[in-house]
Amino acid sequence: MPILHNMKPSGNCYKVRLIAHQxxxxxxxxxxxxxxxxxxxxxxxxxxxxxxxxxxxxxxxKAMAESNAIIWYLTxxxxxxxxxxxxxxIALQWMFFEQYSHEPYVxxxxxxxxxxxxxxxxxxxxxxxxxxERGNAAxxxxxxxxxxxDWFAGGRYSVADVALYAYTHCAEEGGAFRLSNYPAIQKxxxxxEAQPKFIPx
Amino acid sequence: MPILHNMKPSGNCYKVRLIAHQxxxxxxxxxxxxxxxxxxxxxxxxxxxxxxxxxxxxxxxKAMAESNAIIWYLTxxxxxxxxxxxxxxIALQWMFFEQYSHEPYVxxxxxxxxxxxxxxxxxxxxxxxxxxERGNAAxxxxxxxxxxxDWFAGGRYSVADVALYAYTHCAEEGGAFRLSNYPAIQKxxxxxEAQPKFIPx
Numbered sequence: 001m002p003i004l005h006n007m008k009p010s011g012n013c014y015k016v017r018l019i020a021h022q023x024x025x026x027x028x029x030x031x032x033x034x035x036x037x038x039x040x041x042x043x044x045x046x047x048x049x050x051x052x053x054x055x056x057x058x059x060x061x062k063a064m065a066e067s068n069a070i071i072w073y074l075t076x077x078x079x080x081x082x083x084x085x086x087x088x089x090i091a092l093q094w095m096f097f098e099q100y101s102h103e104p105y106v107x108x109x110x111x112x113x114x115x116x117x118x119x120x121x122x123x124x125x126x127x128x129x130x131x132x133e134r135g136n137a138a139x140x141x142x143x144x145x146x147x148x149x150d151w152f153a154g155g156r157y158s159v160a161d162v163a164l165y166a167y168t169h170c171a172e173e174g175g176a177f178r179l180s181n182y183p184a185i186q187k188x189x190x191x192x193e194a195q196p197k198f199i200p201x
Numbered sequence: 202m203p204i205l206h207n208m209k210p211s212g213n214c215y216k217v218r219l220i221a222h223q224x225x226x227x228x229x230x231x232x233x234x235x236x237x238x239x240x241x242x243x244x245x246x247x248x249x250x251x252x253x254x255x256x257x258x259x260x261x262x263k264a265m266a267e268s269n270a271i272i273w274y275l276t277x278x279x280x281x282x283x284x285x286x287x288x289x290x291i292a293l294q295w296m297f298f299e300q301y302s303h304e305p306y307v308x309x310x311x312x313x314x315x316x317x318x319x320x321x322x323x324x325x326x327x328x329x330x331x332x333x334e335r336g337n338a339a340x341x342x343x344x345x346x347x348x349x350x351d352w353f354a355g356g357r358y359s360v361a362d363v364a365l366y367a368y369t370h371c372a373e374e375g376g377a378f379r380l381s382n383y384p385a386i387q388k389x390x391x392x393x394e395a396q397p398k399f400i401p402x
Contacts, residue, residue, distance in 0.1 A: 065298070
């Protein structure tokens with residue numbers, strides 16, 4: 001059974017748990033505490049030199065890092081990827097948007113405000129307004145798309161929606177963002193949560 | 202002919218020009234000046250609500266953003282993607298690594314030091330050591346991989362190498378990074394530059 005090196009409050013790890021459950025792939029979870037430093041120790045770095053979870057490790061010892069690469073790999077050839085080459089490109093467009101323009105602001109501000117450590121939040125207090133501004137900019141890009149589309153790619157629920165849902169649905173934690181400002185996002189989250197075999201974070 | 206909305210000094214745009222040339226796909230270039238603000242104007246935002254280049258626009262009006270999604274789309278089904286599902290996942294692992302752990306530090310420090318505007322570089326002077334530290338961390342991850350492998354995925358030149366080459370090869374601009382500290386990266390760049398139909402930035 002594959003081992004998911006996992007942090008419970010990590011949206012990136014949740015992406016893998018959610019799509020694996022919907023695909024019917026059982027996972028063994030190896031838990032890491034937030035801020036424990038365990039992913040920067042030599043035994044972990046031997047598996048992922050970039051020192052991050054999620055990391056999905058298979059019985060033969062092979063391992064894959066980067067949440068969006070893992071969920072792309074798991075869904076290749078399944079109904080969770082769009083059917084056409086164009087729409088697969090658009091799905092990846094949104095997944096790269098998520099990692100470049102969304103996660104570094106939406107997830108990081110939520111982490112600082114809701115999951116500490118307090119010393120880091122204090123030390124980075126000057127950065128918080130910029131994180132809020134850029135996170136809201138990403139949420140507005142999503143809102144613009146969702147005002148006219150039910151899903152992010154291919155006209156149906158896909159791996160791109162999983163990638164964007166992970167840190168959007170918990171963006172209010174710690175008072176980081178107000179999702180009531182984004183009605184189309186709220187409706188999309190309800191549609192996503194009504195999908196078969198949905199599991200909460 | 203597809204229109205590439207392009208900025209000359211942007212490594213993200215160069216990725217698209219390089220792989221399109223190697224695929225034999227001619228592009229019309231629509232040039233944008235660095236720091237001109239033109240990508241944040243309504244006519245551009247109508248094409249890409251995220252306000253960034255590269256954007257690849259097709260004759261039928263459809264457009265794709267995010268450099269790594271564009272080059273993945275262009276190379277699907279070609280020799281520039283690995284042959285197995287696993288290796289395609291690993292290629293994407295490195296491409297997400299590039300956008301999350303490499304570009305925000307390696308590309309941003311080079312931009313601030315070599316391509317101004319000076320007021321922004323001054324205003325962000327306190328951030329520069331952190332950008333250098335994290336950029337060097339990303340280069341060390343690449344060096345570790347390349348000390349044992351010629352290429353990033355599937356044992357041959359692929360779209361993953363293009364993604365990582367774009368901002369690595371110009372990382373010394375403005376004195377941002379010293380590539381002589383990374384001998385395996387330097388050898389990999391030489392291999393890449395010897396590929397058929399290679400074009401410089």
